[in-house]
Amino acid sequence: MDVKHVSGGRTGAADGEPRTDPAVGPAGRGMEAVISASFVLLLIAAMARFLTHHPGAPATWWVIALTTLLAVAYVGRPAVDGAIAPRWRRAWLGVFALGWVALVLQAPSFAWSAVAIVYTALQLLPARAALALITVLTVLVVVAQVRINGPDPLLIVVPPVVAGLAATVFTHMQRQAARQRSLIEDLVRTRRVLASSQRRAGMLAERERLSMEIHDTLAQALSSQRMLLQAAERLWAADPEAAHRHMTTASDIAERNLVEARRFVHDLAPADLSGGGGLPEALRALARRETAAGAAAEGTAAGARTGGPTVRFRIDGDPVPLPPAVEAGLLRVAQGAVANVREHAHASDAVLTLSYLDEDVVLDIADNGCGFTPGQQGTQGPAPRRGHGLRAMEVRLRQLDGTLTVESHPGDGTVVSAAVPLRASGPAAGPDEERPA
Numbered sequence: 001m002d003v004k005h006v007s008g009g010r011t012g013a014a015d016g017e018p019r020t021d022p023a024v025g026p027a028g029r030g031m032e033a034v035i036s037a038s039f040v041l042l043l044i045a046a047m048a049r050f051l052t053h054h055p056g057a058p059a060t061w062w063v064i065a066l067t068t069l070l071a072v073a074y075v076g077r078p079a080v081d082g083a084i085a086p087r088w089r090r091a092w093l094g095v096f097a098l099g100w101v102a103l104v105l106q107a108p109s110f111a112w113s114a115v116a117i118v119y120t121a122l123q124l125l126p127a128r129a130a131l132a133l134i135t136v137l138t139v140l141v142v143v144a145q146v147r148i149n150g151p152d153p154l155l156i157v158v159p160p161v162v163a164g165l166a167a168t169v170f171t172h173m174q175r176q177a178a179r180q181r182s183l184i185e186d187l188v189r190t191r192r193v194l195a196s197s198q199r200r201a202g203m204l205a206e207r208e209r210l211s212m213e214i215h216d217t218l219a220q221a222l223s224s225q226r227m228l229l230q231a232a233e234r235l236w237a238a239d240p241e242a243a244h245r246h247m248t249t250a251s252d253i254a255e256r257n258l259v260e261a262r263r264f265v266h267d268l269a270p271a272d273l274s275g276g277g278g279l280p281e282a283l284r285a286l287a288r289r290e291t292a293a294g295a296a297a298e299g300t301a302a303g304a305r306t307g308g309p310t311v312r313f314r315i316d317g318d319p320v321p322l323p324p325a326v327e328a329g330l331l332r333v334a335q336g337a338v339a340n341v342r343e344h345a346h347a348s349d350a351v352l353t354l355s356y357l358d359e360d361v362v363l364d365i366a367d368n369g370c371g372f373t374p375g376q377q378g379t380q381g382p383a384p385r386r387g388h389g390l391r392a393m394e395v396r397l398r399q400l401d402g403t404l405t406v407e408s409h410p411g412d413g414t415v416v417s418a419a420v421p422l423r424a425s426g427p428a429a430g431p432d433e434e435r436p437a
Contacts, residue, residue, distance in 0.1 A: 039113055046107060050106075108144030228250040273327055278321075279331060337393070344372075345370060352364070362417060374407070397418055
C-alpha cells in the first residue's frame with residue numbers, strides 16, 4: 001500500500017518500490033548525522049591503516065583522493081536529496097558503490113565502511129535491489145577480510161550476520177514509520193470529518209432552536225396581532241374607542257415580542273421568567289394575556305365567536321425550585337400548545353395545569369375544541385405530525401429527558417401533557433389554587 005508523509009520527507013512504498021527514508025524530523029536528521037560521521041571515521045581509519053601498512057605505495061594519492069571524494073559525497077547527500085529525482089539518487093548510489101569497491105580492492109580495510117552503504121541502499125533502492133546490493137557488499141567484505149587475515153571462520157560468519165541484522169532492523173523501522181504515517185493521515189482525515197460534522201450539527205441545532213423560539217414567540221404574537229387588527233378594522237367605524245383599544249393591545253404585543261426576539265437571539269431566558277415569579281407566575285401571565293387577546297378580538301355582526309379561548313391556569317401540589325432550562329422549556333411548550341389551541345382547535349376554553357408530583361413536574365394543556373386523531377402509535381408514542389408546534393415540543397422535552405403525551409379525539413377536545421423529571425426539591429410557593437385569567 002502506498003504511503004505518503006503528512007509533511008516533509010520523501011515518499012515511500014512497500015516491497016518492490018523505492019524505499020522510504022525514515023529520517024523525518026529532528027530525530028531522523030540526527031540519525032543521518034550519526035551515520036555520516038561513522039562512515040567518515042571508518043574511511044579515515046581505513047586510510048590511516050593503508051598509509052601505515054603501505055608507505056610510499058604508488059596508489060597512495062588516488063586512494064587519498066577517492067577517500068576524500070567519497071566522504072564529501074556521503075556527508076553532502078542528505079542536503080540535496082530532496083531536490084534530486086529518485087532515479088538520479090539511485091544512479092548516485094551506483095557510482096558511489098563502484099568507488100567504494102575500487103577502494104576495497106586496493107585496500108581491504110575499507111570494507112568495514114560498508115555498514116553505511118547498507119543503510120543508504122535500503123533508503124534509496126527497491127527492496128529486492130537493495131538486498132542484492134547488500135549481498136554483493138557482504139561478499140566483498142568477507143573476501144577483503146580473508147585477504148587480510150586468512151580464512152578465519154569468525155570473519156566469514158560475522159559480516160553476513162551483521163548485514164542481515166542491519167537490513168532486518170532498518171526494514172522493521174521503515175514499516176513502523178509507514179504505519180505511523182498512515183495512522184496520522186487517518187487521524188487527520190477523521191478529525192476533519194468530525195470537525196465538519198460538529199459544525200453542521202451545531203448549525204442544525206441552532207437552526208432548530210431558532211425555529212422553535214420563533215414558533216413559540218414571534219409566530220404566536222403575530223397571530224394575536226393579526227386577530228386584534230382584524231377586530232379593530234371591523235370596529236373602526238362603529239366603535240372607534242374599542243378599535244383604539246385593540247390597536248393599543250396589538251402594539252403592546254409587538255413591544256413584548258421585540259423583547260422576546262432579542263432575548264432568544266442572545267439565548268436568554270424568556271421574558272416572562274425574568275421577573276422572579278418563576279414558572280407558575282409566567283404561566284399565569286400567559287393565560288391572562290391569551291384570555292385578554294381573545295376577548296378583545298371577539299365579536300361579529302352575526303354574533304359568532306372570532307376571538308381566542310378563555311385560558312385559565314391552575315397549580316397542583318407543592319411547587320419546588322426547577323432548573324432554569326426546565327422552566328424555560330415548559331413555558332415554551334405551554335406557549336406552543338396555546339398557539340395550537342388558538343389556531344386550530346376552535347375552542348372556547350383551555351386550562352393550563354402545572355402539577356408537582358413526587359418524581360415529575362407535569363404541565364397539562366386541555367381544551368374543549370374540535371380535537372383530532374393523534375395517529376396510529378398511541379398516546380404514549382411520538383406526537384402526531386400536525387405542523388411544527390408538536391414537533392418542537394417533542395424536541396424541547398427530549399432535551400430535558402422529558403416526555404410528551406397527546407390525547408385527543410375528533411369532537412372531544414385535546415389534552416397535551418408534558419412531563420419532566422424533578423431535579424430539585426423543597427417548597428417554593430403556596431397551596432393548590434385555580435384562578436381564571
